[in-house]
Amino acid sequence: MSRLIDHLRSHGDLIAVLTEHTSLTYRELADQVAGVAAELGDTRRLVLLETRNDLPALTGYLGALAGGHVVLPVPAGREHAAVLSTYDPDVVIDADGVHARRRGSAHRLHADLALLLSTSGTTGSPKLVRLSHTNLLANAAAIAEYLDIRQTDRAATTLPMSYCYGLSVVHSHLLRGAALILTDHSVVDDEFWTLFRRHRGTSFAGVPYTFEVLERIGFDGFDLPHLRYITQAGGRLSPERVRSFAALGQRKGWRLFVMYGATEATSRMAYLPPELAQAHPSSIGRPIPGGEFTIEPVDGWSDPDAGELVYRGPNVMMGYAHGPADLALGKTVETLRTGDVARRTADGLYEVIGRSSRFVKLYGLRIDLQRVESILSAAGVTAFCVDHDGKLVVAAVDATECADVQHLTATAAGLPPAAVRVVSVPELPLLPSGKPDYRTIRALAGHADEPAAAATDLRTLFADVLQIDGRTIRPDQSFVDLGGNSLSYVAMSVRLERALGGLPADWHRRPLAELQRTASPTRRSWPWLNATLETSVALRAAAIVLIVGSHATLYEMWGGAHLLLGIAGYNFARFCLTPVPRVQRMRHLRNTIGWIVVPSVIWIAIALVITDDYHWTNLLLAEKFFGPPHSMTAGRLWFVEVLVWILIALTLVCWLPAADRWERRRPFAFAAAFLVVGLALRYELLGLHFGHEAWFTVLAFWFFAVGWAAAKSSTVWQRIAVSAVLIVSLHGYFGSTSREMLVLSGFLLLIWLPAIRCPAWLTVVAGTVAEASLYTYLTHYQVYPLFDAHPLLGVVAAIVVGVLLTRLLNAARSRLRERAERAAMKASVPALR
Structure with missing residues (x-):
């Protein structure tokens, strides 16, 4: 007990722990650890610890180690029945404190045994890894050495302490007198980054999924002045991401350490020096200090320089435990056979190229399943492969054409197609560690002839509406991730509502797999209100009808274009300002403007040839600025001009890293700031002077800003504030009470009512009209005059032309996409032979 506590006390008044509300010095931490050790008593016992990234869990863990007890960490909030029944711990430490289950101990515990961890990927399994005090200290010292951990370092706990990677961060930093920033917040949470910046965080750890999330939230634009390095382990990070993050670190002044390890090695076995990451992104690097690799032959592997990677070092586990009797065993393992097939490169680095355990023998052939998965991935098929009942089973994500996947797999494996069974799944089954769950795939194989038709239909639907290759759509991607925008949103929402029986308000940001789980065939008690129509879609359809009818003099109900401008701002906030990397945001904005x-x-070019309606400046969408003054365009294309130039200006703003960071951290405040700018223009407070027509363009920005702020309003008080600003600012704007009330009503519906219940046929009609709103707006000036004596016919004809033009263009895009998919499929088959 005294050695660990004495070590903590030796660092004195250095900061040891930082949380959201407190900080502890090493001396204070030592006192708390000593208190837990005293409470646990002198009898050596087996302690099950429910871990959270907080101070009580940390002191409970360290107190148990300091008291000489054997610790079995498990994640809080999970089912631990198997571990509890198998190992019958003497003490349980949870959020409520220390709970002794008996006075002494029911176990014989080996003197060297310190820690029991679930094997990689089998959290909750009775099979445990036995680790000694020597294992823990040796691995922590090696990690601290190659990371050059200093007393000034402060590492955030991004991983659970029940996971060997998460514990290694704790061990290595406390060994060197560095500080831990304890938090259970995820890297997707603003609270995590606020805490990280406030405590001047210098490092954090991530698994491959962490880096995918970092890309989505725009990590490349974050300002983290104290960050020194990031570590990655827990699975293979793609070479592209290794290069990307290594290059980002080089620009920003921090380093990326790619690492390789296993629970059986107390976490780490190898690391890739940051300076080699860009040149060798596929490598696991070199052994950690004190460790060594050898490569031993693997039967049937064709590459003579490759073999199974075998590790030796003081951090290799004592052995496995399958039950309580094994806790009395000493060290039964000297080397660790990783099961990975690797080779040593000329420059002394190691590269993993396969798994020896991923070979199966079918039809007399030795088949590398990992290689088959790689070939399928290159052909656009996301899949895991296993052997089952003498066949090769492929679990493929939403396999729309099982026969194609079967043929590709058979070709890659050299098997007859009849030897391959394809199971279509909405998402690949994973273990809690994020590794493949092959057992579940084998269980699914018995139902392989029952493909997940509904999930397949959803992917087909996404591909059809967004005009993309359906094979590239993953179950973890959302409408926004796939490049959806306000123009495709209408068609998608209506068709999804029919497919799923109702849509959640934030459906556009939910992964496809999650949307599939929301499907409900049940209907409301009022059968004639059997569908949901989003308010923005309904308003868009109503606005375009109001615009066309007013221009055709069927009635006078002005304000539809200003309402459309507000809806454009609303959709800009939802589809363009999403939590994706800044480069992806810029691409999305560029595509939206292009649409x-x-x-x-x-x-306009066509109309210039066949009519006298437009001027050459209309081709630049800048007639308001370049003239001629008082042209017909004043009542025609002003909405398109205003919208395009607003989007261009905001694209330039969002391109600035500082603006991008501000918007991500405070989206409502960012939108409100632009609303203030819009109101300053509306009340002519900025002293700007333009010509009358140009001023009309600039002045209308505040409608767009109101819609933007409405979309970013996440609380009732924010929506009340936007509503109040809208009411005050609209008063007297048009000089027409009826027009102001029409616009006000539409905006208030947009702010307060996300969707309405209505008959199913109305969702189809409104969705069709709303989807065609842009083409209807562009062409109606040339259509309704053809029916000058019959304005109603003119309005109907203008809307029909817009709808037909939209359908025609969508069909053309679908035809081109299908042709490209067929060409890609044909090209992929010879490549596999």
Whole structure:
């Protein structure tokens, strides 16, 4: 007990722990650890610890180690029945404190045994890894050495302490007198980054999924002045991401350590020096200090320089435990056979190229399942492969064409197609560690002839509406992730509502797999209100009808275009300002602008040839700025001009790293700031002077800003504030009470009512009209005059033309996409032979 506590006390008043509300010096931490050790008593016992990344869990863990007890960490909030019944711990430490289950101990515990951890990927399994005090100290010292951990370092706990990787962060930093920033917040939470910056965090650890999330939240734009390094382990990070994050670290002044390890090695076996990451992104690097690798032959492997990677070092486990009797055993393992097939490169680095345990023998052939998975991935098929009942089973994500996947797999494996069974799944089954769950795939194989038709239909639906290759769509991607925008949103929402029987308000940001789980065929008690229509879609359809009817003099109900501008701001906030990397945001904004500009310019060019309605400046969508003054365009294309130039200006703003960071951290405040700018323009407070037509363009920005702020309002008080600003600012704006009330009503519905219940047929009609709103707006000026004596016919004809043009263009895009998919499929088959 005294050695660990004495070590903590030796660091004195250095900061040991930082949380959201407190900080502890090493001396204070030592006192708390000593208190837990005293409470546990002198009799050596087996202690089950429910871990959380908080101070009580940390002191409970260290107190048990300091008292000489054997610790079995498990994640809080999970089912531990198997471990409890198998090992019958003497003490349980949870959020409520220390609970002794008996006075003494029911176990014989080996003197060297310190820690029991679930094997990689089998959290909750009775099979445990036995680790000694020597294992823990040796691995912590090696990690601290190659990471150059200093007393000034402060590491955030991004991983659970029940996981060997998470514990290794604790061990290595406390060994060197560095500090831990204890938090259970995820890297997707603003609270995590606020805490990390406040405590001047210098490092954090991540598994491959962490880095995918970092890309989505725009990590490349974060300002982290004290960050020194990031570590990665827990699975293979793609070479592309290794290069990308290594290059980002080089630009930002921090280093990326890619690491390789296993629970059986007390966490780490190898690391890739940061300076080699870009040149060798596929490598696991070199052994950690004190460790060594050898490569031993693998039967049937064709590469003579490759073999099974075998590790030796003081951090190799004592052995496995399958039951309480094994806790009395000493060290039964000297080397660790990793099961990975690797080779040593000329520069002394090691590269893993396969798994020896992933070989199966079928039809007399020795088949490398990992290689088959890689070939399928290159062909656009996301899949895991296992052998089952003498066949090769492929669990493929939403396999729309099982026969194609079967043929590709058979070709890759050299098997007849009849030897391959394809199971279509909405997402690949994973263990809690994030590794493949092959047992579940074998269980699914018995139902392989019952493909997940509904999930397949959803992917087909996404591909059809977004005009993308359905094979590239993953179950973890959302409508926004796949490049959806306000123009495709309408068609998607209506068709999804029909497919799923109702949509959640944030469906556009939910992964496809999660959307599939929300499907409900049940209907409301009022059968005639059997569908949901999003308010923004309903308003968009109503606005375009109001615009066309007013222009055709069927009635006078002005304000539809201003309402459309507000909806555009609302959709800008939802689809363009999403938590994706800044580069991806810019691409999304560019595509959104292109979807508006390209058809507008094409139609204007056609109209210039066949009519006298437009001027050459309309081709630049800048007639308001360049004239001629008082042209017909004042009542025609002003909405498109305003929208395009607003989007261009905001794209330039969001391109700035500082603006991008501000928007991500405080989205409502960012939107509110632009609303303030819009109101300053509306009340002419900035002293700017433009011509009358140009001023009309600039002035209308505040409608867009109101919609933007409405979309980013996440609390009732924020929505009340936006509503109040809208009411005050609209008063007297048009000089027409009826027009102001119409616009006000539409905006208030947008702010307060996300969706309405209505008959199913109305969702189809409204969705069709709303989807065609851009093309209807562009063409209606040339259509309704053809029916000058019959304005109603003119309005109907203008809407029909817009709808038909939209359908025609969608069909053309679908045809081109299908042709490209067929070409890609044909090209992929010879490549596999």
